Amino acid sequence: MRRLVSILTLLPFLLAACNFAALSREERVARRAQARWDALIRGDIETAYAYLAPGYRKIKSLERYRRGIHGVGKWREARVERVTCPEKDVCNVDMQVKVRLMVPRMGEPIESVNPVRERWIYKAGEWWYVPES
Template sequence: MRDRRLKKGKAGVLLVMTLVMGGCASLHSSGNPAEMVSRRAQARWDALVKGDLKAAYGYLSPGYRRLKPFERWKRGIFGVGIWQDARVDKVACPKADVCDVTVLVTSRLMVPRIGKPMVSTTPVYERWVYEGGDWWYLPGQ
């Protein structure tokens, strides 16, 4: 009887380990997380530079979108029209489901009394999380 319970316990542990390992494997099965995040972050910034806020909103994490509807989120976006370019510079993934991204954003501003535009490039830091089978931008992290 004791041997039977021991075998069932071992089988349960094996099943849990298999599911956990399978979940980790599926996280990386469709590519390198850093590469996937880099592509999605670049696509989000391409949409922002073009002024396509609907597309950019689609890259926000599902939980964030549930808390902040599009119209409310849109009111807090400042930079459309002055952003000229954005390029993903670095992606570091300290955990299997978290990546930190640095994007170099170039802006062009008309400065009163100078008469010509001022162009500057600034790093923007983002946190991306893996949820529900895809990578999402999580603002405010």
């Protein structure tokens, strides 16, 4: 009986894993890119950092990454527009990111939507974000 309860407890997680594996690479990359941006918007830099390519994380610590992030509190929304994969292990993600800026002497904040292109690579069984710098 305990074994059955254990299996039933794990069943939703196993089904979710199977569904994720059935996604196309474009869908998988889109989900990871969206999750990274959702973390950035929440101000959860540690979670966003975990989406960076392992090689990038080897040369840039979490603290250095945190100091280089400018936009937390200004980013309001991010949405994946398109994912294209020019190579088997490389995808480009086109995002639309809404920012809110306070402009001196304007009184009201200004919101704008800006395009952002990201590069994602497939390594060690997962898709990872590779920043330009």
